[in-house]
Amino acid sequence: MDAGGAKGKAKTDINVTPLIDIVLVLLIVFIVMVPGLSRAMKVVVPQVQVTSAPPKPDPNNILIQVDQDGSLMLQSEKIDAEGIKSKLPDAVMLQPLNYRKVFLKVDEDVKYQVMVDVLDAIRVASDSAKKKSLEQLDKFQGQDGGDVKVAVSLKRRAAAATAPVS
Template identity: 35%
Template sequence: MAFSTNTSGPMSEINVTPLVDVMLVLLIIFMITAPVLAHKIEVDLPQPNKDITPPENPPSPINLKIDQSGAFYWNGSPVDELGLKAQLAVIGQQTLPNQPEIQIAADDNVAYEYVARVLADAKSYNLVKIGFNEAQ
């Protein structure tokens, strides 16, 4: 270090000791956490069932639109909540390969409550083929 006899001005030297200390601590932290991040996470993915054959003529999907006000449209026709539940009950009585897919297209500004009600109703009627589309 160079010392000057002129003490009237500020020192222009930087003390790097705290910087080196912080860098060493960060290096130790990264060395400890790096092996933890390198471990493999085992995920059980579903395997295709070879015994079940897909239907030859699958039913066409049903488009369920939910607009901003919470109104429901079943394939373009307006339907109230009771009518929607009745339609879902009819579909739920069909066997799994014959169930049509329900494609929900919710408006961007619709309250989540309406979508959650539809999903809860679909689950209560044993519907498993549910998809989401972008609202037009």
């Protein structure tokens, strides 16, 4: 075995035998793995349907709007926070079980506290609807319908109205 170069100096050549061994092992691993990687899953891409008219709103959807001045509208009827607590449970009870939703549309200039009060009124109405469902448990075959889910969106004004004039 050669330990060094000429005259007791260190040998500067690289021993490539272990490198070749590692490269051959990696080559074998990749040759074995490639056929398994070429299998692809079939994907069904949804097709886009172009319609000229927007879809009609679902009559089961409950929409509460909060305008800039803090006034509330349930569907198209002007209402106050106490009115939400009294009328919303009956509207929620008409929705299918496990699909109880309320859409809340809030103007961007409404104070945060007004929105919190409306959300609290929706929560109280949801609890009231749940109690009514539990009272009529035999009618719903043991299902209480769950809580009301709330989707909140922010109404913004047109960008042109707020853009600076130059």
